[in-house]
Amino acid sequence: MKYTIYTLIILFVVACNTQDSLSGDDYFDDGEYEQAIDAYTSYLETHPDHVKSLYNRGRSYEEIGKSVEAVQDFEAIIELDPKNINAYLSLAKISYNSREFSKVLVYTGSAIDLNENMAQAHFLAGRAEHQLGYFDQALESYNNAIAINRDFGEAYLYRGAVKVGKEQFRSACEDFRFARSLDVADADKAIQDYCK
Template sequence: MKNHLSLLVLMLTAFLFSCNDDVTRKGDQLYNEGNYKEAVDSYSEYLKTNPKDIKSLYNRGRAFEEMEQVDKAKADFLTVLDIDGDNLSANLSMGKYWYNQKDFNKAIIFFDKVIELDGVRSDAYMLRGRSYHQKGEFDKAMENYNQSINFDKDNAEAFLYRGALKVALSQTKSACQDFTRSKALGSAEASEALAKHCR
């Protein structure tokens, strides 16, 4: 009898976990299809019984971002960081949040954390470069754009923004080379920059 009871408990637990997996997979599917509100509902349902599930919290935050509900997104990202302060994705998202709020000092703190945790993240260097660029700290911006490109030769945005910085520094020929490379990598903004600065 004891063995039957143990088996029943084990089966029930497995069933509940598989149901939870189905809910999170459904949320991911809805997110990938662009159904962000339904994705939020799916993640929220799962989080009722698993309030510290990092993946669901982060993905719900991303869905809120897509719906332009940035304060709710921020709350989810911060909850992730309360659980795991070293979460790369949440640190990167918080850096982007503060960048968009034009608080470049706070943005840099989060990009610093990402780079501390993973020193070869091209996107983190590029975003930190943009933050320094906005602050007018051009040497630091250039250093970060260069690092970004060193780690990913196909980072169109890094070439684009390094080109923009070179325009500000009157390095037009080199800027046009960066814009050309960015355009070749698929950046529409680079085409505009070439038309404006490289005739």
């Protein structure tokens, strides 16, 4: 009888914890990030190694502008799973938004080492290289992103911007027009500014 009660208590605790994780997922999917953080935090108290909950909590922190907390979660994921490409890409995005472009290259380099066919990683590397003034490397990174995903509109837009810097206006305008055909918001302005 005593063991049955202990078993029921354990099952109840496990069910409640699982519910916290599922609730976190529901809140996250609905864009209710504060509630998602609370639910994931509750779940992670008893399951600190649950990568999906850590990742979604990190993304929730990111959505509400708490970058420090997001970075902590993404770094914890990499300690648990050094091959987690999504964590590297999330760290690269946060670093880009913080204007820490050298860090972006470290994180995107790790992601590309794990999977060289990650268009987003090449694109983010290109954005960082572009900001650092490494125009030839940025061009190569944008080319890689486009080679992997022919419909990567932003890669065309920013590759065009690099070409403008290199005074390759005709080729830049081809990229801007292709970006516009893929519904990239800033493509029309680039065409107006550089393609007379």
